[in-house]
Amino acid sequence: MTQITSAALIVNAKSRKGQKLFERACAAMKGLPFPVDAHAVDDPRNLEKTVHAVLAKKPQLVILGGGDGTVSGLVDLLVGKGVILGVLPLGTANSFARTLGLPLDVEGAIEVIRTGKPKRIDLGMIDGDYFANCAAMGISPQIAETVPHGLKKVLGRIGYLGWAAWQFVRFRPFILTVDDGSEVKTMRVVEVRISNGPYHGGTWLVDEASVNSGEIVVQAVTGRYKRTLAKNWAASFFRHDSRHQDTISFSGKSLKIDTRPSLPISIDGELLAHTPITARVAAGAIEVMVPA
Secondary structure: OOOOOOEEEEEEOOOHHHHHHHHHHHHHHHHOOOOEEEEEEOOHHHHHHHHHHHHOOOOOEEEEEEOHHHHHHHHHHHOOOOOEEEEEEOOOOOHHHHHHOOOOOHHHHHHHHHHOEEEEEEEEEEOOEEEOOEEEEOHHHHHHHHOOOOHHHHHHHHHHHHHHHHHHHHOOOEEEEEEOOOOEEEEEEEEEEEEOOOEEOOEEOOOOOOOOOOOEEEEEEEOOOHHHHHHHHHHHHOOOHHHHOOEEEEEEOEEEEEEEOOOEEEEOOEEEEEOOEEEEEEEEEEEEEEOO
């Protein structure tokens, strides 16, 4: 097993909760057999700069604390740098941590850092951008792209849910085209999931996806009516076999994806692209700490 002798921790601490979790993580790491250079970053715009500063010190292990968006947004900076990734799940869904089999509490995740082992895994790619877990097209990116700035801050969760309900009323199924290099398929769909792991939004959705399969998976929820999507979400939440009735999956090293109309794509919760795109797998791109 790799003997870790140096590490750095970078936590997205933009909220009061984030700062408290950072302090809790620092307390839990006191029992680690190696020093940890810990950073709480209050402004997310400074996260990349902090990662660059940390990498200049050449640690063996870089622990990223935050949600799926934080990990995906920073993992590009770690690829090819010869460091091991550690994940401290501090988000809401924590889909990537679930895929890795990590405990979702701070102390449990730190225990994996202490007793776990490095494992080489795949990353997904949307064009030239690496991502850790999943990307999506459909109602969720539409909500994220259209929600008025500051709505949740001003009106709270009720205001945000009201906007989401309004967008669901306005949402329409769309046309998806998938080109795997040998065949082009076109269909009407209500949601598309581009997956490097089985979890989306904290729920197991894509059975075929794995971080060590060497392939990217595109799962489409087919249908002409929005009720198909609601039915699929409910069946997936309860892990009912009927969740497979309205889905079709494509897998490969590289898949070209287009939609009519052009749609936004959320990559681990962050709006970072619009169709058309090429989804790829970066096989064995990075090492990550997982339970022994």
